Amino acid sequence: MSFETISERGLVILGCGRMGGAILEGLLKGGLPANAVWVIDPNPSGWLTGTGVHLNTELPAEPAVVLLAVKPQMMADALPQLQAMAGGDTLFVTVAAGITMEGYERMLGGETRLVRAMPNTPAAIGRGVTAIVGNPKAMTGDLDTAEALMSAVGQVVRLENEGQMDAVIGVSGSGPAYVFHLIEVMAAAGEAEGLAPELALQLAKATVAGAGALAEQSDETPSKLRENVTSPGGTTAAALEVLMDPQTGMPPLMRRAVAANIARNRELGK
Numbered sequence: 001m002s003f004e005t006i007s008e009r010g011l012v013i014l015g016c017g018r019m020g021g022a023i024l025e026g027l028l029k030g031g032l033p034a035n036a037v038w039v040i041d042p043n044p045s046g047w048l049t050g051t052g053v054h055l056n057t058e059l060p061a062e063p064a065v066v067l068l069a070v071k072p073q074m075m076a077d078a079l080p081q082l083q084a085m086a087g088g089d090t091l092f093v094t095v096a097a098g099i100t101m102e103g104y105e106r107m108l109g110g111e112t113r114l115v116r117a118m119p120n121t122p123a124a125i126g127r128g129v130t131a132i133v134g135n136p137k138a139m140t141g142d143l144d145t146a147e148a149l150m151s152a153v154g155q156v157v158r159l160e161n162e163g164q165m166d167a168v169i170g171v172s173g174s175g176p177a178y179v180f181h182l183i184e185v186m187a188a189a190g191e192a193e194g195l196a197p198e199l200a201l202q203l204a205k206a207t208v209a210g211a212g213a214l215a216e217q218s219d220e221t222p223s224k225l226r227e228n229v230t231s232p233g234g235t236t237a238a239a240l241e242v243l244m245d246p247q248t249g250m251p252p253l254m255r256r257a258v259a260a261n262i263a264r265n266r267e268l269g270k
């Protein structure tokens with residue numbers, strides 16, 4: 001099934017908030033006609049209403065793809081209305097954290113063709129990264145379709161098995177929040193050392209954005225790029241001694257943060 005098939009048979013989006021909205025925006029910019037999209041959302045935004053998609057109306061009987069983008073806690077209440085589309089020619093793609101393939105198969109039936117996809121919020125500017133994995137009923141073509149769908153908002157990687165999804169959520173799904181927090185705490189440290197708040201924020205944002213772009217574009221590893229900043233016996237080395245401390249620095253802190261993320265993800269799936 002190709003992107004063209006989605007245009008012909010339709011895409012249903014359940015929940016069009018931050019993530020569903022970002023994906024829809026990318027798809028529309030990528031050329032998907034608005035009249036090929038049906039959205040179910042109780043409180044559509046002004047932007048959504050203005051897109052020209054079918055909004056909270058009767059759905060096609062067998063759309064090419066159903067994209068599930070409600071909160072995991074809403075899924076059990078919201079899914080039954082789509083039950084009739086499961087088990088046939090419709091591919092279900094879900095971006096929800098927590099809920100496993102087994103959970104969806106319990107709610108929709110074991111014959112459902114399903115792809116779990118985990119994007120992140122830079123999708124809003126076409127710079128997301130999405131990991132995808134299919135259930136046994138999903139065919140190779142279904143993964144191609146999911147990849148085409150999610151490519152509208154950035155890079156797509158394929159996982160070997162669903163077990164890897166927890167770590168993906170812990171690293172890239174939630175990861176933008178960690179980076180935004182890094183910006184916040186760098187700016188706060190600058191402020192504490194006497195910089196004006198706006199200047200501290202500008203420096204922190206430009207540093208994170210520039211370093212991220214350099215890490216992505218350079219042939220050097222992040223470790224080498226870090227070393228390039230670090231003059232022996234200099235100022236960076238003094239800071240890194242604090243940040244890289246194996247007991248109190250970022251390595252154990254990030255391990256704990258990702259472990260907490262994964263534990264919560266597993267709770268949400270219950």
Ligand SMILES: NC(=O)C1=CN([C@@H]2O[C@H](COP(=O)(O)OP(=O)(O)OC[C@H]3O[C@@H](n4cnc5c(N)ncnc54)[C@H](OP(=O)(O)O)[C@@H]3O)[C@@H](O)[C@H]2O)C=CC1
Nearest residue numbers: 015016017018019040041043069070071072078095096097
């Ligand atoms: N935000 C992120 O960084 C990421 C989120 N995800 C996943 O994406 C999913 C959505 O998250 P996010 O976009 O942040 O959340 P949002 O709350 O922004 O979006 C969810 C949308 O679903 C709507 N909604 C609520 N109940 C129903 C219903 N019964 N039927 C249809 N629509 C409904 C909400 O409306 P209302 O607001 O009025 O309740 C809202 O517009 C989650 O499952 C999350 O795990 C995945 C990767 C990253």
Ligand SMILES: O=C(O)[C@@H]1CCC=N1
Nearest residue numbers: 096097169173174175
């Ligand atoms: O916080 C959450 O649960 C969602 C999943 C990944 C990012 N946001």
